Amino acid sequence: MSLAIVHSRALDGLKAPEVTVEVHLANGLPSFTLVGLADTEVKEARERVRAALSNSGLDFPFNKRITVNLAPADLPKESGRFDLPIALGILAAMGHIDPERLVDLEFAGELSLGGELRPVRGALPMALALLRAAEGGRARGLVMPQASADEAALVEGARLYGARHLMDVVEALRPAGQGTGATLVRTQSVPDEPARARWGLPDLREVKGQSAAKRALEIAAAGAHSVLMMGPPGSGKSMLAQRFAGLLPELAPAEALESAAVLSLAGHFDARLWRRRTVRSPHHTASPVALVGGGSPPRPGEISLAHHGVLFLDELPEFPRAALEALREPLETGQITISRAARRHDFPARFQLIAAMNPCPCGHFGNPLKACRCTPDQVARYQGRLSGPLLDRIDVQVEVPAVAPEVLSRSPEGASSDEVAQRVVAARARQRARQGRLNAELEGAALDQHATAEPAAQAFLQSACARLGWSGRAYHRVLKLARTIADLAEADHITSAHMAEAIQYRRALSST
16 A cells, blocks of 8 residues: 655635645555545546556556545635646655655646646636745745746745646656656746836727816726716717726736736736736626626636726626626725635725716717607616615716717817826825825725815815715715825815816716
8 A cells, every 4th residue: 555645725715725635545446536525627637647647658556446635625626736736646656756755845737638737727826825835834836837837926936836748747756866857947937027008008099079088087097986987879988998997007016916816716817918907898798796706616706807907897787786786895895705605705806997878778868969769767767777875886977978070070189098197107106105095995084184175175065965965975985086186186185176076076977
């Protein structure tokens, strides 16, 4: 009888808990048993490992009773990431590789039938978990498929090794004096400096007219505020939303790593877009689970995939009511908690919401260029699909009116995305220097301290709230918006002019 132990990692939300792969070979009726709360993908490793070892010219114990235990037993395991550690465990139990060389390494990778290593989801969360374990005194290296290792190498300080084939790993782990003497090569990747031009983002200058909407987007970008644009079809709402990401500054390294970890968990990370803010634009038929996450095991939804980026919801009233209402808590807290009977998962969801809608079913209510054919009741029902609590959480609500073609031809080009982005960067730097965070994140005492308004501006806001029946949340959100407008104007205090502009951005729906 022989026993081998190989270390690996599972995925549990954004966490990557350690998994011990125990392989036991014994005499008896030939069998290959895999235990440890493994799902179907993991159990299929039996066939992949058998074929990969045979096709790589390695021995497989066909006449042995093979038992593979994935510990801890109460942790769900999924995907093909355990193929490589299972294969190495079998070889170590047979004496073909040195068990002592497995002690300081962890392994993850899916095997093809020919022995090639295929990338796995969650490379970045695994590298982050490896780094945290090293800080706690358990310093190990992580061997992964080369593509996954290149992705995980963005985590500075983690000891990572990449391989393209099972034999690359086996030859490096042979007992001394055997094999070719090959060694594992450490993967070290330094991301290129971000280049906005390389990303090919569309320019705001391409949108003719709509100066008020452009101004609203600049304010939203400067303070990380959410936006709702309302206007008739063809007025430019989608064009404006598609150019919003070009107004935002590049992600800081820590923010980029958080965003990349979530994308890696879903298998959507692209290293070429390192430090670029993600833009997610789900179709309006998306379910609540698709937006907020869920499933078994739970996966991040669109709001988490847009962490530190932009979530664009076009045709907002057409989304299912339950999906829209599920956005309310993440808009406030910046995270989403998915609770199931057995487990609970926390995913980050600090996204910037950009939404667009028509004012009525036909889309032409209030359009001077085309008559609306909807009744007042139809208009009210359509706009009523958006609940008051949800609208209360959207900072900027701006109208995007229809523009006649002859006016478009005479419209000035306006500022480019790079010019607006420079003003946004300056305003954000001012906010971080003053309060250590962006204005949209101010709460409680910090809001009272840093969003100070002149007495006339304060009285103006209180009068508007009383007249329009706004809630306390709306009061504070207008105050944050006014603070951002003042920052763009490089003003130390909020004046009546700043407050008036902020109030105007909360009246798009109430004026229809």
